[in-house]
Amino acid sequence: MGEPSIVVIKDNNALVIHALDEAAERLGLYIGQPLANARAMCPDLKVFDADVVADAKTLSDIADWCDRFTPLVALDPPHGLFLDISGCAHLFGGEAALLQTLVRALARQGFAIGAAIASTSVCARTLTRQATGSIVADGGEAAAIDRFPVSALGADETITTGLRRAGLKTIGEVASRNPSEITARFGARFSTLLAHALGQGDAPISPRKPLPDYIVEKRFAEPIATDTMIAMTLSRLAETLIASMEKQGKGARRLEAAFFRTDGVVRAIMVETGRPVTRSVVIDRLFRERLDALADPLDPGFGFDMVRLSASRTEIMVQEQRDLDAHVHDNDELAALIDRIAARIGGKRVVVHLPQDTHIPEHAVLAAPAQHHLAAAMQAEWPVRAESEPPLRPLRLFDKPEPVTVPFATVPDGPPHQFTWRRAKHAVVRVEGPERIAMEWWRQDGKQLTRDYFRIEDAEGLRFWIFRDGLYEGEVFDGDGKPAPPHWYVHGLFA
Amino acid sequence: MSGARISALATLRSQIERIETAEVVHHHDRVALGHREVDHALKGGLARAAIHEVFCEGRQGAAATGFVTGLAGRVTMRRPLLWVRQDFSELETGALSMSGLAELGLDPRRVVMVRAADVESALRTSADALACDALGAVVLELWGETRQFDLVASRKLTLAAQSSGATGLLLRMAAQPLPSTAETRWMLRAAHSPPGPMWSAWGAPRFDVELLRNRHGPCGRWIMEWKCDECQFSEPSAYPQPVAAAPAHRSDPAVLQRRVG
Structure with a gap:
């Protein structure tokens, strides 16, 4: 038996014992005792600071x-x-x-x-x-x-x-x-x-994770460590899982593979799919993509002694007539491709677009994860473009409008004659506008300014979407409350 | 070099030629772009199931995007389009706007966007996607010079495209052309609107297009215009706006000329 050791924590500005070992307990120390008292009883105590988070x-x-x-x-x-x-x-x-x-x-x-x-x-x-x-x-x-x-x-x-x-x-x-x-x-x-x-009634416990719908697992007497063994185990488990789900006509939407290492470390890896999966080959491939792309690869250490595959979200499969309709086949293929890409680089990085009911250009389109919104995006109603008009909205839109310096512009609501953007001067050759877009006062908290948009072509033929943030003399003021010149921004680029 | 070796080399060359053309002719059908001279140079139109590269200077990014969008609109034939882009290019030239895409006459419902963090994952994703026969086209948008996109990577993309029939379009902004297996290579600049008063509206998108490389025909430089209503390219018009509205019932020239190659 070594020296008695204790762990102390600060409680009401005094250090008190938070935990102790057997030797310390035998000396008569107890949890909650002030450190000073403990030291008085036993001067050669080993003292450690508590780390509650750890x-x-x-x-x-x-x-x-x-x-x-x-x-x-x-x-x-x-x-x-x-x-x-x-x-x-x-x-x-x-x-x-x-x-x-x-x-x-x-x-x-x-x-x-x-x-x-x-x-x-x-x-x-x-x-x-x-x-x-x-x-x-x-x-x-x-x-x-x-x-x-x-x-x-x-x-x-x-x-x-x-x-x-x-x-x-x-x-x-x-x-x-x-x-x-x-x-x-x-x-x-x-x-x-x-x-x-006393056994009269019971309080339910609250498990950390919801119970998965289906679980299959494999234990090993001899831990496994090689990639091929891991892949083989996973595909066996996938087959068993699919077989048990098939009996009830279910397909998996979210799968989790948990790897239990012999030294107690557990690593869980999850893949999600846009459509219910009913084939073990697909599960196999998704996990392969995911394992390949892990930022910190699966470390077998001394080996895994158990691998568990669970389907934490499942859906009832609707059997469709597939072979006759090429369109359905295409959609399935696309959904499978999206799942694979999402497994590798993350579901939020594969997006489809949904039109929104607003005039504010940066909010007009919502990018939503393709796995969950593919069907909705395929059927979305986009505003119809005006026939025989050149494009009214830019092809490339800046997430954050970029400020430009405008030496002079026609007041009160004329376009600039020249402007500087990213240190380059552009002379304005063609102008269309203004297109006035007022902010949605019923949604915004802070005051937002009215924007006047101009479609501008410069001497080189480059086309810009430029706006003036605020009206002259009406919306923009300096620190003293006097009208100040509004700022100009580039919001997008036309083809 | 001895005569025997030279003739051996010649035989090998002709064999390679035969293998390559056999492969190409077997797979390709072509889609007319709508610009007569360009279609002539391309032997009927842009080859599908191949890779095409579009280069531009950094500030011409929007024009090149417009051109690539137009090409994609021509070759996809109502099939989905996968647009893979690198995070950095969005900071430089802005994000591809679906409203803008719709204004060009294309269908934003069929666009799936992949936001790849770096060049490697963008390349890998596009190679994977090009092998998927449900897609009409895959656009890979990269900003700046990259060492990862070498001849091997290019070859991989070409093989994937040939096997599936999807078309690969590479949008390379602020980059210099390097050897590749692309079918065509273009250099893009924005073109001026036709002359007119300052306040007259500009017309359809116009491109100053230079065909730098064409595996099966001559190169050249043209001004091309994108017709948003018909969803095809055309010769530049002299007036910024169409004088009369285009007829509504017009057969799609792409369908007529599909089996040329």
């Missing part, structure tokens, strides 16, 4: 690791986890074997843990604090916990102290009182907690 991260990593036992894992901060193992235990050789596997594996990773199985979450939590390793059958909750001190329930400090002062030291003593007395004295929340601990 603690939370560790807990969440352990929860990831626990995903291998059940998909329903809930956090119980600051250092607890609930696992709903209903219907899972037999896969690991029964409840006792599961508990043993879990405790041993975590102990091997260097964690000191308490674990217990009971039919309600509060009862199980109480047991982990006092009798780790116990398994309580349905109905035996009250008998299992009635000799434990009330602090094991994990209620507020004030309630625990109150109960102790009232002479109720064990859970059994509290339970023997009339529930209405307890409720009157300590509140309904405590009496509910007590009832749950």
